[in-house]
């Protein structure tokens with residue numbers, strides 16, 4: 001018997017008013033698997049991520065994480081979010097807290113860890129992403145790449161079952177993209193379950209097991225990175241790939 | 248000027264009353280206002296309603312009317328507070344609405360991504376409000392909160408209408424006994440300034456100190 005998948009998205013639809021943003025999305029993510037989500041702007045990639053940890057509420061359909069359906073609101077939902085780490089395009093580090101305080105806030109408030117222990121673990125995580133020397137700095141004092149690595153450490157500090165990345169490198173200068181991708185490749189190699197919205201083909205090829213191509217609110221293609229990038233099946237995927245390759 | 252100098256101890260006592268009235272009412276108003284601002288951005292609809300009704304009702308009623316209603320209305324139904332306590336209750340309830348609106352404006356300056364990041368860590372609404380949103384909101388509204396404080400110093404004068412012996416009450420009292428209203432109220436004005444001006448400086452200093460680096 002194969003273990004049950006960690007994330008199951010079934011027939012999910014999402015409307016923003018009249019706008020139909022997600023259409024009958026079905027997606028499963030196995031434990032330890034990395035799925036890259038790719039697609040043109042406005043295709044619903046961010047919305048899918050946000051639905052998976054319930055920053056947005058789905059209009060219809062079902063999402064389960066580790067066999068548990070997403071609760072409606074309140075404490076149960078908060079607890080579930082704690083198990084799903086999210087990394088944003090714009091980092092969203094807490095501006096009034098030091099890097100270390102950013103990393104320890106969740107463990108202290110949500111996991112009720114003792115301050116000392118949270119600090120110790122936080123420092124280890126910062127070391128792991130290569131910014132231990134910035135522990136006592138404020139976010140504004142760090143480069144974009146360093147901020148994003150801090151944001152990754154902050155999410156990891158909760159010991160999440162799943163990590164969601166929404167275009168983690170799109171706001172970065174080219175020379176900083178690699179330092180963030182390196183951390184992500186390492187996480188993937190360690191068996192972290194990840195859903196990554198990114199147009200970084202190099203990352204997809206080296207770390208992802210599957211690529212989901214979204215367009216117009218649907219998952220139009222789902223394939224291995226090799227197959228998707230070398231032999232896209234649909235015209236829309238071909239068209240999209242030719243555009244991002246042209247850059 | 249002799250009137251003022253001759254009554255210097257009385258002026259100093261009255262200045263202390265005004266200062267106490269202001270500081271205590273402000274602290275209470277900060278508490279009320281912060282809580283109400285939290286209500287007004289909360290995901291719970293009845294709380295949002297409660298916050299809105301309180302702010303709109305109290306803010307749009309003249310302070311003098313509120314004071315009279317409180318003192319005479321509550322006396323009528325058998326509840327009596329001392330005049331001093333009544334003044335503090337009304338001043339803080341009234342000022343609380345302005346604090347609430349100011350803090351709410353501050354909350355709106357905090358990037359939505361901050362609350363989202365906090366939610367995605369699993370913080371509950373009140374946790375993210377107190378740990379992430381409010382600390383940043385306050386930093387951006389130190390100056391407007393300072394204006395609320397200075398307005399309160401002056402609003403506290405209305406406490407004199409219910410016999411709280413503050414600077415304005417003293418002014419009226421001395422006018423009656425000396426017949427020198429201009430000199431007397433110049434004295435009152437001087438002591439009000441003595442409270443308000445340094446407050447303004449302190450607020451400016453505090454604002455620079457806590458500014459959020461972005």
Ligand SMILES: Nc1ncnc2c1ncn2[C@@H]1O[C@H](COP(=O)(O)OP(=O)(O)OP(=O)(O)O)[C@@H](O)[C@H]1O
Pocket residue numbers: 016019021039040041042043044045046047048
């Ligand atoms: N809160 C919202 N309210 C209304 N419409 C929204 C909201 N969030 C997203 N949308 C709309 O939903 C559609 C999908 O948005 P989404 O952000 O998921 O796309 P995306 O694939 O992530 O695009 P991008 O590559 O530009 O980030 C867009 O048309 C967007 O304008």
Ligand SMILES: [Mg+2]
Pocket residue numbers: 045046047166167
């Ligand atoms: Mg997006």
